[in-house]
Each structure stands twice: as C-alpha cells, then as structure tokens.
Amino acid sequence: MRRFIKGLFKGHANGFIYGIIMSLFFANIILLSMHWQNTGSKNAVLPRYHFYAIFPGSNDPFWADVKQGIVQAAASSKVAIEFNQLNPGDNVGTLDYLNIARLSQVDGIITQGSGDSQIEQAINEAVEAGIPVVTLETDAKNSKRQAFIGANSYLIGEQAAKLVIQGTRGRARVAVIMSGNAQTDTAAQNSMLNGFLTTLRDAPDAQMVKIYTANPGILNTEEIAQTILRQKNINAIYSVDPLFSVGVAQTVINDNEVGRLTIVGYGISPEIESYIQRGVIYGIVAGNPLTIGSDSIKALLELKEKNHTSSVIDTGITIVNRDTLANYQKKSAALTTGDQT
Template sequence: MKKKHYVVLLSAMILLILAITSFIYYSINTALASVDQNAGIIVPDKEPVYHFAMICENVDDPFWLSIKKGVEKASKEFNVAVEFNGPGISNMDEQWKYLDMAIASRVDGIVTYVWDEDQAGELINKGVKKDIPVVTIGRDAKASMRTAFVGMNAYSSGVQLGRMALAATGDEGDVAVLIGKNQVGGTMLQNLMISGIKDAFKIHDRIDFSIIEYDDLNFLGIEDTIKDLLTNRPELDTIVCTTASDTIAVAQRLIDLNKVGYNIIGYGDSPELLRYIDSEVVFGTVTANHEQMGYDAIRALMDIKEKGRTSAYFTVETRLITKANVDEYLKPGED
C-alpha cells in the first residue's frame, strides 16, 4: 500500500516538474520572440552574409511600415539580416541614439533617415570613416559622405497632389493644404512638395487655396485644425494632406463629425487608406513606391559590399490611386 502511494506521489511530482519545465520553456521562447519583434530584427531563411541596420523616423508610421516590407523582401533575396530601429514618434534625440548605436555595433552597413542634415551628416561621416557604408532614405544629407540616397521626387509628388485636387473639384473650389509646422528635418522636402502643389494650381484662377499649418507635436493638433476649418471655411470642399498619417487622421475626424462630403486628397498607400478610397471617404492618394525604397536601400548596400560601387541616387516611381484603380492595390481581405 505504501509502495502504491509512493508511486502515485512520484508520478505526480514528475508531472509537476514536466509542467513547470514546459511553462518555463514557453515563457523563454515567448520572451525571445517578443525581444526580436520589438527590436525589429529581420532575418533571412539561411545564415545571413551581412548584418545591416535601418534607422527610421517613426517605426509605427504607415510610410515606414511599407518600407519595411521592401526590406523584408531584400533580406530574403540577398540573404542579409536587418535591424529595423527607430522611435515610436519623430524624435531627433532618439534617432541620433539609434544611429550612433548602429555605428558603435560595427554593423556591415546602415540605412538612415536624415532628421537634420548637419547632425545626421556628422554621424554618417563617423560611420563611413569606420568603413561602414551609409545609405540615406526619404531625406538626404548631400554634404555628407553617404554612399547613396533612396527617395522620391517631392516636387513631382506635389504636382500630382495638386492635379488630383483639380480633378476632384472640377477646376473650381476652395482647397486647404495641410502641413505640420514641426516636421523634424522636413523643411526642404516639404517646400518642394508645396511648390509642386502651387504650380499645379497657378493657371486655375477659380481655385481658392491656402496652406494651413498645424502643430504636429500636439496629439490633437490636426483634429483641432479640421474642426476650425469646418467652422470658419463654409466654402471649403477639398482638403489636401501631405503625409500618410495626416490622411488617416483627417478621414477619421470627418467620419467622427459625420462630415464625409469633402474631397480628401491623401498621401500614402496603407491598407486603411486604400479602404477609405474604396468606400469613397477619400477621393484619392498620391504615393511613392515605398516598398521599392526599402528594397533599393538594401540593394545599394549589397552593391557596395559585393561590387565596391553603387548608383548615387535611387528615385522611385509615383503612383496615383483613386476609386477607379484601387482594386489593383487592395489585397485579399482588405477590401
């Protein structure tokens, strides 16, 4: 009887130990997976030949999430690991820290967003002097020792935004163009885009348009701006947005206010924005091929590592998406 009791007790202890071991194993693996996810480490299927780092402006912005898809494609094709790092909001100090850390880690190559040409250029030169090739993306640091620049033609994108607004208004209307007045490092790029919009409008004297600045460091900045526009501009019929995040915020705000009769001209191609176009909440969007930007940035680093040279500039195509062609961009399950 005692022997039987002992066997039962021993079996129970073994089961308990196995359960505890399984729990610990699961917890460790979950934690490791979480670390990889938070760190944004993109790894290929095989042992990587190089270890690159990408420093972005805002890891949660649709613009950078699209770029990340291109990086993932390049990671598999070229068999490289890529650390995808950056703050959750635009923050110069955080971007400086991530770029400096990548240099200190002696990675094989760096792709970086330029938040400030002088400050970022100083770090870029520091990395290149340590034999780390650096590619700039989205915004350039021409005076630095960077290897290549990957981006869009901001002026051309502005012209396309203006032309789409004209198509929406029928060459006659009241248009507000929204820009954030605190966009980190974005003055030159923003000015080029605004110049393109103005040039698209300049021969249409029946278009009344204005540039509206809002505080993009204030969470409620764009919402308050939209409310003020709707209150003080009764003739307003078209709103032009110059960033992907602004487009989503404007569309959501107008839905919340039950004011969906306005023409919203957006920027970007996130799944959420494409759904807004499909449901005709947003008239249309102008977007660069951001996935191609991510892919080309890694390709430029590979050219340098494998061939010792690469193109100095990679400019991606601009796309116009409206209700007429949005089905070409919607993926299964997103319509």
C-alpha cells in the first residue's frame, strides 16, 4: 500500500501523508457505515455522498460562517462532509489535502481557489479522476474546476468606492491596502481595484493617493496605518481584508485620530460591527458566507446528479454602515439560526 501511494505521489509521499491517507481510508469506512444512523431506529439512513472541504481555519468569522452554511446544507441534503482547515495561505497543506481527497476517491471537493500552478494541477487531477471540484471566495480560473462560488469582485470595489465618496462628501484622498497573500486570487483583487478606481473617478474631487500591500495579520496592517496617518493629505482608507480593517481601526483609536479618516473595508466580524457602531469604521462591503457555503453543496449535488452546474455562482454582497447595522445583525441572526421567516 505504501509503495502504491508513493507511486501516485511520484515518490514524494512522506510518512505523514501516508498516515493521513490510511487514517482517512479507515475513517471513510466508518463514516459510510455509521454517519447519520440512528441507533434506535429501523430506518437508519446512510449519507448519499461524502464531500471533502478544504479552506482556512483561522479566526476569521467569514470562514466560520461558510462552514456553517455547508453544514446546514449538507444535513438537509443527507450528505456527509469532512472539513480540513489550514492556516491562511498554506498552499503546501492545500496541495496535500487535494491529493489525499483524490486518492481517497471522495465524491466531491470544496476548496478555496488559488493561482498556484501546483494547486491548479491538483484540481485538474481530481476532476480527471471523476471528482467534481468547486472553489469558494477565491478562484482557480486556469484549472478545470467546475464552479466558482462567491461575490462579484468588480461590484465589491464599486460599492466600496461609493461608501468612500459618501463618507468624505466626495472629497476623498484615498489610500488602499491590498493583500500580498500568495493564496489571494490576484485576478479577483485586480477586478475589485478596477471597480473601486472606476467608481472613484465619478466624484470630481476624489482621487487615489497610494496603494499599499500587506501580508496577513493585524500587526502588519498597523505599521502601514501608522505610515498613512503621517500623511495628512489622506482622509480615507479602503482595506480589502477584515483583519486589515481591524488593524487600521485599532491604530486610529490608539493615535486619537477617530473621525479624521473614513475607513471602508471588505468583510465583517463582531469586532468590525462594534467599530461601525462606534463610528470608527464608516462602512464595509461584505460577502454572504452562509450562502457561499450552502451553494457549494448545491453545486456539487448538481454536478453529481445532473452532470452540470453554473460555472460562476454570484452569491451577492451586503453593504453595512451605521444606518444599516441593526438591520444587518437581525437578518444575520435569522440566517444563522435557520429562522428566515
């Protein structure tokens, strides 16, 4: 068995990967025989399919909500779902799990996309082996993945620019903080920036001042925020990551500069909600992670049972500022509990 696995990995399978594959093999047997069975019931039901999910397991509430959306849709569809969560930007771990999923012959794969050529090749190999693959939030456009599920990047940038224009009364001097994470979908980020800049030009007295690039982490963003604060001609910041927005907000508070900068971001968390309520962050554009999660299950089911699905599934965006925060929180709570009445 070990020799067979090494052959599939072209001789690069180490003991760790071998152990994971063997553990997964036996876990699959147990899962297929026991999952969703009611011990006391004569009508025990086995799962229809075994799907495999790979995406960041950080403290980002976005991915926690994606996971919840997947769990809810999987339960209602009688599908078994196995989660494998990694640190953001862990391309090596993503590659390993994609190979493990293929070798284990799961029924479908859900993963965050990447432009990394090795990950694209691993996705291609899974699809060629008859395993459907869908990507979430960031895409792998050059791969054979069957569907991308997430928000329209251009529209995100467009709506963010409108918030900046609104918050500065059309007199914006903006600094943008982009992601330098290797896992980032560069094409999507460029599309977002294009939407932002195109819309910003609609305001005659608004202009871009500078674009910064940050690696994941609040501390990295705080250093950039300090640099921006020293430039008195900048009165607005647009950050494309929730942790970036938190880092900027914390820096502005620490430097007693609340109110001088209009902060607009992408993505939301309880901490960001608090900053919006307190007037530190002007507003954000957010994706709909619960919908992204549930739609990923729907897409895999369509691929399994109809052999087709939409190649791009736009899950929409939500605009949240101080005026709309209470309504957003009410809707979000209803979605989380499954009570949408």
